Amino acid sequence: MTDGKPGPESLPAMAQRAAEVYAEVAGARFGGPRPTSVAVGWAPGRINLIGEHTDYSEGFVLPAAIDRLVAIAGRAGDEPVASVYSAHHDEWARFRLDGADDAGGAEKPPAWARYVQATWRQLTLAGAAPPIPGFSAAIVGDVPLGAGLSSSAALEVATAMFARALGGADLEPLAVARLCQQAEQAGATVRVGIMDQAAACLGRPQHAILLDCRSLAAEYIAANLPGLAWVVFDTATPHELAASEYNVRRAQCEAAVARLAPALAAATPGRVVATLRDVTMADLATHGALLGETLLRRARHVVTEDERTLRAAEALRRGDGVTFGRLMNASHVSLRDDFAVSCLELDAAVEIAQATRGTLGARMMGGGFGGSIIALVERDELETLATRLAVEYPARTTRQGQLIVCALDGQTGARRALDSA
Ligand code: GLA
Numbered sequence: 001m002t003d004g005k006p007g008p009e010s011l012p013a014m015a016q017r018a019a020e021v022y023a024e025v026a027g028a029r030f031g032g033p034r035p036t037s038v039a040v041g042w043a044p045g046r047i048n049l050i051g052e053h054t055d056y057s058e059g060f061v062l063p064a065a066i067d068r069l070v071a072i073a074g075r076a077g078d079e080p081v082a083s084v085y086s087a088h089h090d091e092w093a094r095f096r097l098d099g100a101d102d103a104g105g106a107e108k109p110p111a112w113a114r115y116v117q118a119t120w121r122q123l124t125l126a127g128a129a130p131p132i133p134g135f136s137a138a139i140v141g142d143v144p145l146g147a148g149l150s151s152s153a154a155l156e157v158a159t160a161m162f163a164r165a166l167g168g169a170d171l172e173p174l175a176v177a178r179l180c181q182q183a184e185q186a187g188a189t190v191r192v193g194i195m196d197q198a199a200a201c202l203g204r205p206q207h208a209i210l211l212d213c214r215s216l217a218a219e220y221i222a223a224n225l226p227g228l229a230w231v232v233f234d235t236a237t238p239h240e241l242a243a244s245e246y247n248v249r250r251a252q253c254e255a256a257v258a259r260l261a262p263a264l265a266a267a268t269p270g271r272v273v274a275t276l277r278d279v280t281m282a283d284l285a286t287h288g289a290l291l292g293e294t295l296l297r298r299a300r301h302v303v304t305e306d307e308r309t310l311r312a313a314e315a316l317r318r319g320d321g322v323t324f325g326r327l328m329n330a331s332h333v334s335l336r337d338d339f340a341v342s343c344l345e346l347d348a349a350v351e352i353a354q355a356t357r358g359t360l361g362a363r364m365m366g367g368g369f370g371g372s373i374i375a376l377v378e379r380d381e382l383e384t385l386a387t388r389l390a391v392e393y394p395a396r397t398t399r400q401g402q403l404i405v406c407a408l409d410g411q412t413g414a415r416r417a418l419d420s421a
Helices: 013-030 100-104 111-125 151-165 173-188 195-202 242-267 281-290 292-317 321-338 344-354 379-397
Strands: 037-048 063-077 081-086 091-096 134-141 207-212 218-222 228-234 359-365 372-378 402-406 413-419
Touching: 013 037, 013 063, 013 081, 013 134, 037 151, 037 195, 063 081, 063 151, 063 195, 063 402, 081 111, 091 111, 111 134, 111 151, 111 173, 134 151, 151 173, 151 195, 151 413, 173 195, 195 207, 207 292, 218 292, 228 379, 242 281, 242 292, 281 292, 292 321, 321 344, 321 359, 321 372, 344 359, 344 372, 344 379, 372 379, 379 402
Parallel strands: 081 134
Antiparallel strands: 037 063, 037 413, 063 134, 063 207, 081 091, 207 218, 228 372, 228 402, 359 372
């Protein structure tokens, strides 16, 4: 992360844009002279190469930050309120920062603003918010919303960076990720794991992050395979079930552990089984009957996905895209059949991609029930895939999806006193 000191040349274009948009809209709303100095924070969206629905069982994930950012620029104000403009929604939101909304039953801010509010609240609770009463700010970005590229995590981390730029605490990246995870849980009432926020904090150009979600140890693995591209296809499916079913899956993982732990401890005195991370396929073979059909399937997904993720990381280290692709395909089967978080549109897009020449592997990505798929594709065959998806996906689903070729990047940062002139 940059810490606010480097020169203007290292400011990403999106951060510059946020400063310009802020100067424009703040002038129109509040009047007064055009601000010459603003604070700005920014953070990227992410893809996840493999390791899905494993983070909250303290397993392994392999995300990578991408070249699409959310940036927020603004300055301190005298009242205990935030006035925030979203360029995407072309809308202002105003909310209190001192918690008075909760007491007064005031109208809730729009969903996008709640991520900013929730992040600020977590920073305040942690004693990491800047010593200012309030602020005004503008948000811009090019992380598509609802496509499973974690635009909300990018917004949360960008908000935390913005707070740092305004004089807030200079927290470690993983401390920022944890605060933002808590903000997401509060803002969206989904008990998410740490993957998205960690990726938004830890990303590096051209690298994926093998994150151990128990120890939070991160290993960077070069992920730009020669001749291959990471491609996302947004299925344009609203993921209505995502929040409720996500919480159900998480509870099922916990229920499986609650049933297995005593039996495994009885079989091996002293053995501690805290999460599905501690369970093996051999355990499921001997004690799976304790779980019943549904919980056994859920547990099997997590246990096998952890194994696949470690094998995929190994394949990536040696530049073996073919093996990586096969593991992606197997991940999709497991997410679809055992974890039951896919849907017709995700399956259709994955099947079309897998049947296309030059696609080494494809699977659904993220929480599921909509959002995107990810595929590993030969660059020379990108057009072939684009054409087939453009024709076959609408025919099978009556929806129009969108193909996004992702460049791996990892720009996260904060800048104080930017001259926006
Ligand atoms: C969402 C959550 C993550 C993770 C994925 C599934 O993106 O925010 O924490 O659980 O789903 O892998």
